[in-house]
Amino acid sequence: MNNKYSIFSLIKNAFTQHENWQQAWGNPEPKKEYDAVIVGGGGHGLATAYYLAKKHNMKNIAVVEKGWIGGGNTGRNTTIIRSNYLWDASAGLYDHALKIWENLSQELNYNVMFSQRGVMNLAHNLQDVRDLKRRTHANRLNGIDAVWLNTEEVKKFCPIINTSPDIRYPVLGGTLQRRAGTARHDAVAWGYARGADEMGVDIIQNCEVKGIKRSGDIIEGIETSKGFIKTKKVGVVAAGHSSVIANMAGLKLPLESKPLQALVSEPVKPIIDTVVMSNAVHAYVSQSDKGELVIGAGTDAYVSYTQRGSHDVVEGTLKAILELYPIFSRMKMLRQWGGIVDICPDASPIISKTSIKGLYFNCGWGTGGFKATPGSGDLFAHTIANDEPHKLNAAFNINRFVSGDLVDEHGAAAVAH
Amino acid sequence: MFIINCPYCGERDQSEFTAGGEAHIERPKQPTELSDDEWAEFLFMRKNIKGVQFERWNHAHGCRKWFNVVRDTTNDKIHAVYKMGEKPSID
C-alpha cells in the first residue's frame, strides 16, 4: 500500500528526514500474459490503465513504455486545458475530460495543480470573430462556460495584451472559458501511474514494442524488447509513433507525425495570470508556477520523428508573441523543445476499435491531446473493456474517414472575399 | 532546417520548399469504380514512416516545381532527390 499524501504525512515524514516514503510505482518485469496491454506510458496510456482497473475491474493489465513514463508529449506540451470546442462530439469529449480534471487531484491523491485560470482565444479578423462567436454560441448551448469579450474586455482581463487598433492584425475581441486553464503535466502521468500501480497494474518502462502477433484478424500478443507478452487486448496510445505500431499490425492510419515545438522563457514574477491563445497570428502563452512564460509554437509542415523542429517555427511564434506583447522583447528564451504529434486530416482524434479484433487505437490528438488526458483514458478504457465505444467517443471512430462523417475542428477555412 | 537539392535549382534552404506528403500515391484513374474503403485509402491512409520515406516536395519559393525526395524522417538526412515521373536511384 502506498503512502497517503497529505500535509500530515509530509510533517510526519519530516521527522524521519523523509527516509520512509515508499515508491510511487514499481519496476516490475513483464508477466507472460495479461488480460490487456496498453502500449504507451504517457498520460493517456496510464489513464487508460487506471480506469480499466478502477472502473472495469481489469487488474491483470500492463502498460509498456519504450522510454520513461510521461516522457513523450505528456512532458512536452504547454499544458493548456479547455473544452470550448465547436462540434457537439468534440465538446462532449473535451468537457468530459474537463469535468474529471476538476476533481483529479483528490481522486488520485496527487496534486496535478489543475489551475482554472481561464483560457482566452483572440480574434484578429472579421472571419475570426464570426468563427469564435459561432463557437461561443455552440458552447453555451452545450453547457460549456464560454463568453465573448470585446476588445476592451479582453484588455481588462489581460492588460498586457497590445490591443492597439494600429497593430498589423488588431485584436477584435475574444472568447473566454473561465473553467479552462493549465495543469502540471508531469504530475498527471505520475499521479495516474501511482494510482494504477496501487491497483495492481504493471508499469513496465524501457520496454519497446517490436511486433504485433495476430492470428488472422485476432490479436494474440506483442513482441517487446523484454520478450513476448501474450494478451487478447492491445490498446495503443503511442501518439507520434502510432503509425509505427499500426504498420507492425499491417494497418495504415490517417495520420502524419510532425514535430511540434514549444519554449519557455526565463522565470519572472507573475505578469500574465491566464492563458491566451491566438490562432490567427499563432501565439499561445501562459506562465508556469515557476514563473516561466510557456509558449506554444507551431508544427513543421513535413513528417519528422526528430523531436526537433526548424528554427523558422520558433521565430514565427515569437514574432507573434512580440506583436501581442511588445513588453516581452527583452525577455529571454531559456529552453526550447519538440514533441512528435500525430495529426488527423480533420484535426480530431481517433479512439476506436480496428479491423483487427482486440486491437484498439487512441491517437490523432495532434497538438491538443494533453487537455483530454483523463477523458481520453476513461473512454478508451470503456472501449477496450466493452469492445464497444462509449457514446462520447462513438464519433471518433476510424470508420469516419471512409464514410466522410469527419469531425472537422480546423474551424472555418481562413478564406474570404 | 535542412538543405534540399532541388533537381532544377540546386541546394537551397528547406524554408524555400513546401512538403507534399508521401510520394507515389497515385490518384486513381477511375475513382467512381472504387469502393468507399478504397477511396478512403487513397484519400487519407498513410504509412507515415519512421525512417526512410519517399515524399513529395515543392520548390514553392523558387522554381515552383514538384519533385521527389528520399528522406530519413528520424534525422532529416536526404538520400536522394529525383524528378516527378522518374524512378528513385535507391529502393
Added chain:
Amino acid sequence: MPNYRVKKTDYVDQTNRISFKFDGKTYFGFKGDTLASALLSNGIHLVGRSFKYHRPRGIMTCGSEEPNAICQINPGTDLTEPNVRATEIELYEGLEASSQNCWPNVNFDIGGINNFISPFIPAGFYYKTFMWPKSFWKNIYEPLIRKSAGLGKSPTLPDPDLYDHKHIHCDILVIGGGISGIIAAKIAAKSGSNTILIDDKNTLGGSTIFQNNENFKINDEISKDWLFKEIEELKKLKNLTIKTRTSVAAYHSYNYLLAKENLTDHLSKNNKTSNIRQRLWKIRSNKVIIASGAIERPLVFNNNDRPGIILASSVNKYLNFYGVICGENNFVFTNNDSAYETALSLFEKGIQIKIIDIRKKTNSKIVKRVEKLGIDIYWNSTVTNTFGYRKLNSIEIMNLSEDGSNVIGKKIKAKCDCLAVSGGWTPMVHMHTQSGGKLNFRESDQVFLPKELDSEHISVGSCNGDFELDDIIKNTNEKVKSLLNLKETEFEKTYVSCTKELDKRNIWLLPNKITLGKTKSFIDFQNDSTAKDIKLALREGFRSIEHVKRYTTTGMATDQGKLSNMHALGIISETAGVKMGTLGTTTFRPPFTPLTFGAIVGRNVGQFFDITRRTSIHEWHIKNNAKFENVGQWKRPWYYPKENENMHQAVQRESKAARDSAGILDASTLGKIDIQGSDASEFLNRVYTNAWSKLAIGKCRYGLMLNEDGMVYDDGVTTRLGDNHFLMTTTTGGAANVLSKLEDYLQTEWPELDVFLTSVTDQYSTVSICGPNSKKILIKLFPSVNFNDDDFTHMSFKNSTINNINCRIMRISFTGELSYEINIEAKYGKSLWEKCIEAGKDFNITPYGTETMHLLRAEKGFIIVGQDTDGTMTPIDLQMDWIVSKKKYDFIGKRSLYRSDTIREDRKQLVGLLTEDPKEILEEGAQIVSNISKKPVEMLGHVTSSYFSPNLNKSIALAVVRNGKKMKGQKLLVPMENKNINVIVSDSIFLDKENKRLNA
C-alpha cells in the same frame, strides 16, 4: 569603502573609473570589469536569494554557468532586463542593477523563512499536499504558489531597442576563442578556408590568457604570453572573421547555427552609436570546429552554497584577469590538480591560502611546487560544514575514511572567507549534442565526451576531454589537420612543458557525520535542489534521470544544469548502482545560454510583422476616409464613412446607392491565374465541378472548386480569352493556395496536360462598377465600345483602351446588378479608378467596401467561400446542384460526394433565414434550434451571414441548417444569451429571383 583590487591588472583599465549602482547604492569599478568583478572588488558577495529557500547567495563563477549572481538590470526603466548574470554583464558608466527574489531587500528577506520550514518542503512536496480542503486550492493555495513564482521582473514597457538578423556562409566556423579555438582558427584560415571565430567574451584567449604560471610553458614562454602573440597574429589573417561578445545559441542540423552578438549591452547610454542592441547571426558552415571549453564542477557538501564559496578557477580569474581578491583567508578545496594553479596565484600575491584535497596524496609537478612553497595541504580531507549567514566566515574540515564513504577523526574549524572549490571539469558538449551527436563516457575522470561519427564537425580542446596543455595543442592540431586534409601545420613542433595530473579521486556526494536528511548539500543552487532531494526521488521510484530532474527541478534553472547535471547523475549512479555511462545524460536543448526574444524576432516586429499587400488604388481609399479590413495579407476598404456616419449608416447608404444608381468597388485583390495551353479547357474540366469545353471565346463562367474530399474549396469567374487561353479568378484569401494546388495536380497527376499557370494577381488592377447606371458610366469611359445588351451580354468580355492603355471589360456581377469589371495594368489602376469616379459623378457613383459587397451578394444569395462554407459543405449542401456536372466522368472531389455520409439527404444545407421582427438583425455565428427546452439542446446549424437590407427594408440572413432544404417556411429559434429570436426558414435568394436587374 574596502578595496580588494590588486595594483597591477592586464585586462582592467584602472585609469578608467566607472560608477555604477547596486541595490540603489553607488560603487566604483573600472573599464574591463564585469558587474561581478566590480562587486567583488567592493567586497560585495551577497547578491541574490535562491528560488525556493531564499538562501543568501553570492557570486560563484565568472561565466555563463553562474546560478546565483543574477540581477535585474536597469530596474524600472524601458531598458530593464531580468535574470542577467553579473558574471557576464560588462560594467559601464551608469549601470544600475538590483538583486532579485527578495523582499524587502537582499540582506533581510522575509522569504528566508522558507529555509526554516525546509524540512517540511522536500522535493515534490506540492504534489503531496494542497489538496484539502478542495476549495482552498483555488482561493488560497494556488494564488500563494503562483505569487512565489519567478526571479526577476518582466519589463512592463515596450523595448526601445532594435534587433537584426544577418545570414552568413563560411567554410569553417570555430566556436570558442580559447587556446584550442585559436589554434584551430589559425590553421583553418591559413589553409585558405573562409573562417569565422566566435567567442562570447570581449577578449579572446579563454582561461589560458591569464595562466601566469611557470609550470605552463609553450615554446619556452609562459603560456599566456605565447597565446597573446598568437592572438595578435590571428587578428592579421585575411580570411578570418573574429566575432567577440558573440555566443552560439543553437546548433541545428546541416550545420545551421545561430549566434547572438551583443552590440550595445556593454555601453553606457551616451556611448551607444547604434540603436541595434543585438544581432542574430544565422550561420551555415561547411564544417564546424567546436572549442567550447569545459566548466569547473563544484563539490557537494553540507552548506556548500554560502556567499564566499566560489569555483577555484573563478577565484583565479578574478585575481589574474580582473585583479580582484575574493577573500583574505582563502582555502582551496579540490579533488584535482587544476585548483593548485589558483593556490599558486594567491600565494604569489601574498594572500593567505591553504588547501584541502580529498585525494590521499599526489606528487605531480605542481603539487610538489606548492608543497615546496610551504602551503598547507590537508590530504584525504573534506569540508563538512560552513558557517556565516550572509558571508562565509569559517569552515569545518574532517578526514575521509579509506573508501571515502565516511568522515573520521576530529573536526577542525578554520577561519575562511573564501573557499575556492574544484570538483574537476565538465566538457561543454552542448553544441555537439545539439547537432545530433552522441556521447561516450570516460570512466577515469567521469566525463561525457563527444562521439564523432560524421565529418561535419569536430570538438577540440577541453570540450573534447583534453585538459592538459600539451594534449590540447597536440590533439587540436591533429584533429584540425585531418578535418582539413592538411599535411602539416605550424603547430607540429610546438613544444609544451606542463604539469601532468597523476592521481584522481572523485566523490560526487562528500560524506558527513550528520545524516544526509539534516544537511543541505546543494546540487542545483538556483533551484535549491539538494543531494537528499535526489535520493528522495530515487526512493520514490523515479529512476530515469529525466524523472529525477523533473521531480527535483535539478538542472531546470536559468543555467540549465551547467553546474548541476553531472552531480545529479553521479549521485543517481552511486545510489542506484548503475554506471553513469549507461545512465546517460539528459538532453541538452537549445539555446546554450538564454536568448533574447527580440534577437530571435529581429526586425519582424510592428509594421514588419507581416507583409501588407495594398492595391494600386490604396491611396485613394485612404484619402477618402476608408476603414480597412484585413483579408489575408491584403488591406481592403471595408466601408467609407462620411462625416458622423457609423459603420451601419455608411453601409446602408453604400448599398442603396449601388442598387439605385451606381457603386464602385476595388476588386483588385481577387486572385487571378492566367491559364494557357492546348489542354487548358480539359484542365478546367478536371478542377471545377462544371463543364468548360464549350465555353465560347469571349465568354465568362462561374466555377466551384472542391477539395478531393468533396468539400467546397474556392470559387470564382473564369474567362475564355482565346482557344487555349483562360483567366481564372479566385477568392482573395485563397489565391496562393489555389495556384499551388493546381500546380500540384498539373505537375504530379496530369503531367500529360499541356497547360501553364501563371499568377497575375499583382499585374492587374480591377475596378468593378455596378448598378442601373453603370452602363452609362462605362459608355462615357469607353465611347468606342458597343454596350448594347445584345452585343455585350452578361458573362462576356471585350477588350478596349482608355487613353491608349489596354483594358479588359468583363460584364460579370457579384451583386445581381448590371455590373462591369475593368482590368487594367496595375500601374494605371488608380488613374482608371479616378476616371471612373469622375465619369460617375453625375450618377452619384458611390465607392463601397467589402461590407456592402457582402450585403449586396447576400441579398442575391451568393455564397462567400470561407464565410458561408467552413470546409464541411459540399456543393449539394449549398443547394448548388446545378453547378455539379452529372456528365463529367471525374473532377477533383467528385468521388467523395458519393460516400455514405456525403449523400445523406439530411446534411446541413444552406438556406435563407428571415426574422419574425424584420428589424431584428441576427448575429453571425449564432446557433439555430427548433426546441430550446429539451436538453441537451439540439443545434441544427448556424447563421453564416446576416445584414439589414436597405433595399428590402428588412433583415436577411444566410444559414446552414440540418435538412434545411425541406424546412422552408418552418419556424425556428435563434437562442441568444438573453432572448430567443424567432426566425423562418426561407429561400436563400431574397432579391430579384428572376435576375431582371442584370439587364436593367
